[in-house]
Amino acid sequence: MADFDTPELKEYPVIPHIQEGVMAHSKPFVAKEEFQEQLGFPGELVDNWEQVAIDKMGELTGKYRSLQVFLDSCVKCGACTDKCHYYLGTTDPKNMPVARQDLFRKVYRRYFTFAGKHFPKLVGATDLTKEVLDDWYSYFHQCSQCRRCSVYCPYGIDTAEISMAAREVMDSIGVGQKYCNEIIAKVYKIGNNLGLPEPALADTLEGLEEDVEDDTGVAVKYPLDVKGADILVVTPSADFFAEPHVDGLIGYGKVFHEAGVSWTLSSKASEAANFGMFIGSYENMRRVSMRIREAALELGVKRIIFGECGHAWRVAYSFLNTLAGPFDFLDPKYPVPQHILEFTWNEIQKGTLNIDKSANDDMVLTFHDSCNVARASRMGPEPGGQFKIPRNVIKAVCNNFVDMAPETIHEKTFCCGGGGGLLTDDLMELRVKGAMPRMEALKNVIEDHGVTNMAAICAICKSQFTKVLPYYGMDMDMIVSVHQLVSNAIVLTGQTGEDDEDESADDAA
Amino acid sequence: MSFLTITYTLLFYAATALLVAGLARKIMQYARTPAPLKIPTTPAPVTRTGVVMRMFRELVFFESLFKSNKWIWIFGWMFHYGMFLVLARHLRYFTDPVWTWVDLIQPFGMYAAFAMSAGLLGLWVRRLVVDRVRYITALSDHLMLALLFAIAGTGLMMDYVTHTDIVAVKAFFLGLMYFDWQPIPTDPVLLAHLGLVATLMIIFPISKLLHAPGVFFSPTRNQVDNPRAEPGLRAHNSRHIAPWAAELDK
Numbered sequence: 001m002a003d004f005d006t007p008e009l010k011e012y013p014v015i016p017h018i019q020e021g022v023m024a025h026s027k028p029f030v031a032k033e034e035f036q037e038q039l040g041f042p043g044e045l046v047d048n049w050e051q052v053a054i055d056k057m058g059e060l061t062g063k064y065r066s067l068q069v070f071l072d073s074c075v076k077c078g079a080c081t082d083k084c085h086y087y088l089g090t091t092d093p094k095n096m097p098v099a100r101q102d103l104f105r106k107v108y109r110r111y112f113t114f115a116g117k118h119f120p121k122l123v124g125a126t127d128l129t130k131e132v133l134d135d136w137y138s139y140f141h142q143c144s145q146c147r148r149c150s151v152y153c154p155y156g157i158d159t160a161e162i163s164m165a166a167r168e169v170m171d172s173i174g175v176g177q178k179y180c181n182e183i184i185a186k187v188y189k190i191g192n193n194l195g196l197p198e199p200a201l202a203d204t205l206e207g208l209e210e211d212v213e214d215d216t217g218v219a220v221k222y223p224l225d226v227k228g229a230d231i232l233v234v235t236p237s238a239d240f241f242a243e244p245h246v247d248g249l250i251g252y253g254k255v256f257h258e259a260g261v262s263w264t265l266s267s268k269a270s271e272a273a274n275f276g277m278f279i280g281s282y283e284n285m286r287r288v289s290m291r292i293r294e295a296a297l298e299l300g301v302k303r304i305i306f307g308e309c310g311h312a313w314r315v316a317y318s319f320l321n322t323l324a325g326p327f328d329f330l331d332p333k334y335p336v337p338q339h340i341l342e343f344t345w346n347e348i349q350k351g352t353l354n355i356d357k358s359a360n361d362d363m364v365l366t367f368h369d370s371c372n373v374a375r376a377s378r379m380g381p382e383p384g385g386q387f388k389i390p391r392n393v394i395k396a397v398c399n400n401f402v403d404m405a406p407e408t409i410h411e412k413t414f415c416c417g418g419g420g421g422l423l424t425d426d427l428m429e430l431r432v433k434g435a436m437p438r439m440e441a442l443k444n445v446i447e448d449h450g451v452t453n454m455a456a457i458c459a460i461c462k463s464q465f466t467k468v469l470p471y472y473g474m475d476m477d478m479i480v481s482v483h484q485l486v487s488n489a490i491v492l493t494g495q496t497g498e499d500d501e502d503e504s505a506d507d508a509a
Numbered sequence: 510m511s512f513l514t515i516t517y518t519l520l521f522y523a524a525t526a527l528l529v530a531g532l533a534r535k536i537m538q539y540a541r542t543p544a545p546l547k548i549p550t551t552p553a554p555v556t557r558t559g560v561v562m563r564m565f566r567e568l569v570f571f572e573s574l575f576k577s578n579k580w581i582w583i584f585g586w587m588f589h590y591g592m593f594l595v596l597a598r599h600l601r602y603f604t605d606p607v608w609t610w611v612d613l614i615q616p617f618g619m620y621a622a623f624a625m626s627a628g629l630l631g632l633w634v635r636r637l638v639v640d641r642v643r644y645i646t647a648l649s650d651h652l653m654l655a656l657l658f659a660i661a662g663t664g665l666m667m668d669y670v671t672h673t674d675i676v677a678v679k680a681f682f683l684g685l686m687y688f689d690w691q692p693i694p695t696d697p698v699l700l701a702h703l704g705l706v707a708t709l710m711i712i713f714p715i716s717k718l719l720h721a722p723g724v725f726f727s728p729t730r731n732q733v734d735n736p737r738a739e740p741g742l743r744a745h746n747s748r749h750i751a752p753w754a755a756e757l758d759k
Contacts, residue, residue: 015641017640018640018641018644020644061542062542063542063543063545063751063753064542064543064544064545065539065542065543065544065726065728066544066548066727066728066729068538068539068542069539069723069726069727069728070723070727072535072717072719072720072723073717073719073720073723073724073727074717074720075650075717075720076642076645076646076647076650076717077574077581077585077632078578078581078635078636078639078641078642078645079573079574079577079578079581080577081641081642081645082641083577093641093644093645096641096644096645098645099644099645102645113715114715115649115712115715115716121648122647122648122649122652123647123648123649123716124647124648124649147550150550150729151550151573151576152573152574152576152577152578153573153577154567154571154573154574154577154585154720154724155720155723155724155727155730156550156567156573156724156727156728156729156730157727157729158548158550158729161548282545282546282754282757283757286754286757316737317736317737318546318547318548318736318737319546319547319736320737321736321737321738321743321748321749322545322546322547322736322748322749322750322754325738325748325750326738326745326746326747326748327738327745328745328746330738330745332738332740332744332745333740334740335737335738335739335740336737336738336739336745337737374551375550375551376548376550376551377551378551378552378553378555378734381555381742382555383551383552383553383554383555383559383734384552386551386552387552411550411551411552
C-alpha cells in the first residue's frame with residue numbers, strides 16, 4: 001500500500017528501543033508565498049533568518065509564561081519518553097517529548113542562558129544552523145499537540161506549547177507548513193477549511209433536509225444564516241459532506257428539532273476548527289475566532305453551540321472567551337460556548353428525546369477520547385465531564401458499549417495520529433505509525449469483546465481513522481460520529497417508516 | 510584569620526548572594542511573564558482551593574510522576590525527601606539554641622542521607638541502562654548527579670569515617686550569619702563537602718535545578734479550569750486576557 005511498513009499490533013503494549021533518525025525524512029510540504037503572506041508571514045526564508053528566529057524566540061519567551069518555565073524546568077527525568085504515540089509508532093528518539101523539546105531548548109540555551117552561552121558542550125546547547133532548522137521542520141511536524149506528555153510530566157511541561165512556539169518561529173522566518181497555512185488562508189477567504197462557499201453550503205443543507213424527510217417523513221430543518229435564531233451552531237466543515245461526519249450533523253438537526261429550539265448555521269462562521277492554534281499564532285487564532293463573534297452578533301443569536309470537533313472544542317472552550325469575548329451580549333443562563341453533547345445530554349435527561357436504542361443493536365461500540373477534548377477542555381460542570389458526557393450519551397442511545405484499555409482512554413487517551421495540523425497526505429507514514437497505539441487498543445477490544453465500531457467526536461479523528469484503519473486490516477467504515485448514533489436512535493415526533501410500530505422508547509438515562 | 514577561613518567565608522557569602530539573587534531574578538521573570546491563555550491539563554480543578562490541592566499532591570507525592578513511571582517515582586521521591594530531611598537536620602548548624610523539632614529529627618536525618626544517596630544512584634543507573642534516558646542525557650546531567658552524590662558522600666564520611674569538629678563548624682556558620690567571623694576547621698573532607706555545597710548553590714539558578722521554582726509557575730498545573738463564560742463560575746462579561754493580547758482588541 002505504501003513505501004513503509006505498517007507497525008505490527010501486539011497483544012500488550014511494548015516500549016520499543018530507539019532507532020535514531022528513522023523519521024528524519026518525514027517533512028510536510030512547505031507553504032507557498034501567497035498563503036504565507038495572507039497570514040502575515042514572510043513568503044520565503046528571509047536573509048538574516050538566524051537573527052530573526054532568535055529575536056522571535058526571545059519575544060515568545062517574554063509573552064508566554066508556559067514557554068519560559070518549560071524551557072528552564074526540564075530535568076531530563078525520562079518520564080515522558082515512552083508516552084508519545086509518535087515515538088511508540090516510529091521508534092525515532094526525537095519523537096520522545098523531551099527530545100523533541102530539546103531541539104528547541106538547545107537553541108534557547110545557547111542564546112539565552114549563562115550555561116549555554118559559556119559552556120555549550122556541557123549542557124548540550126547548539127547554534128541555530130540550517131541543520132537544526134531542518135530538524136525543527138521535520139520533528140515539530142511530528143507532534144500533534146495532543147498533550148499526553150503533559151499529563152505525565154512532574155512539572156506539567158506540555159510539548160504542545162514548545163511545538164506551537166517552534167512553528168511560530170519558523171513561520172516568522174518564512175518557513176510555514178503548506179497544509180495549515182493554506183487552510184487558514186481559505187478560512188479568511190471563504191469561511192471554512194474546505195473552501196465551501198455559501199451557495200454550496202445552502203445546497204448541501206437543502207439536500208440533507210430532503211434526505212431526512214425521505215427517511216423519516218418529518219421536515220427537519222437545517223437552517224443557514226437565519227437571523228434571530230436562538231442558537232448559532234458552529235461545526236467543522238467536514239460535517240457538511242463527508243462520511244461519517246455528515247451523519248453527525250443530521251443528528252444535531254434531529255436533536256434541535258425534537259428539543260423545539262430555533263437554530264442556525266452561519267456561512268461566515270462555517271468552520272469550527274481553528275488552525276491558528278496549530279501554528280501557535282495568537283493573532284491568527286484570534287482572527288479566526290472573531291468570525292464567530294461577528295456571526296453571533298450579525299445573526300442576533302442568544303447562544304453558541306459547537307459541533308463534534310476536538311481541537312475546535314479546545315479553542316472554543318478554553319480560548320474563545322479570551323480571544324473573542326466578552327460574550328455579555330448572549331444569554332447569561334448558558335455557558336458560552338456549549339458543546340453539542342452538553343445540549344444533547346441535557347435533552348436526554350429532560351426526556352424530550354424519544355429514543356429507540358435497538359436501532360443501534362447491529363453495533364458493539366467503543367469510544368475514542370479525542371486528545372484535545374480529553375486533556376484541554378471540559379464538558380458540563382464537573383472536571384472529567386468530557387469523559388462522562390459522551391459515554392452517557394452513547395449508552396443512552398446504544399445497548400452495547402465497551403471501553404478500551406484504561407491506560408488508553410480518558411486523560412491517558414492516545415491521539416488518533418492526525419491531530420495538530422498533520423492530517424495531510426504528505427505525512428501519511430507518520431499518520432499510520434502514530435495511530436499504532438490506538439489501533440492496538442482497538443484491535444484488543446475487537447478480539448476480546450466483539451467491538452464492531454468506534455465512535456469519535458472530532459472531525460480530525462474521524463478522517464484520520466477512516467484513512468488509517470485499512471492499513472491495519474480493519475474496515476474504514478467502523479468509525480462513527482456520536483451524533484450519528486443519536487440520529488439512528490431518535491424516533492422523531494410523527495416519524496413514519498419501518499421503525500414506526502417499534503415504541504420501546506423513553507428509557508433514556 | 511587563615512587564608513582558608515577567608516576563602517570559605519567569602520565563598521559562602523558569594524554563593525548565598527548568587528543563589529538568592531539568581532533565584533529572585535528567575536522568580537520575578539516567571540511571575541512577570543503573562544500566561545495569555547488558559548492551558549491547565551484537564552481534568553483540572555474548577556476552584557482555587559482545588560488547584561492548591563492539586564499543587565500539594567504534585568509537590569508532596571509527585572502525583573504526575575507516579576502516574577508516569579514507578580521507578581523514577583521511587584528514586585526521585587527517595588532522593589528529594591531524603592535531601593529535605595537532611596537539609597532540615599543541618600539547621601542545627603544555623604540555630605542556637607537548636608529548635609526542638611530539629612533536635613527531634615536528628616536520628617532520622619541519618620537514614621535520610623542513605624535514602625538520598627540510594628535515590629541518586631537509582632536515577633543514575635537509569636541514565637546509563639535505559640536507552641531512551643541515555644539518549645536524552647547530557648554531560649551536565651551526569652555532573653549534576655555526581656555533584657549531589659559527592660555532597661551526600663562527603664557528608665556521610667564525616668559521620669562514619671573521619672569526624673570533624675562540629676562545634677567549630679557551627680561557630681563558623683553562626684559567625685557568617687552574625688558577621689562575627691570564626692575559623693573554619695581544616696579537615697579535607699569537610700572542606701570538600703562545603704566547597705561542593707557552595708558550587709551547588711552557585712549553579713542552582715543557572716541550571717535545571719530551576720525546576721524547583723518552575724513547578725510553582727507551571728500553567729498546566731496551577732491554573733483553574735474556568736476559561737469560558739459560564740453561569741456561576743465566570744461571568745459573561747469577564748475574560749482571562751494578557752495585557753499584550755488586550756492591545757490587539759484596540
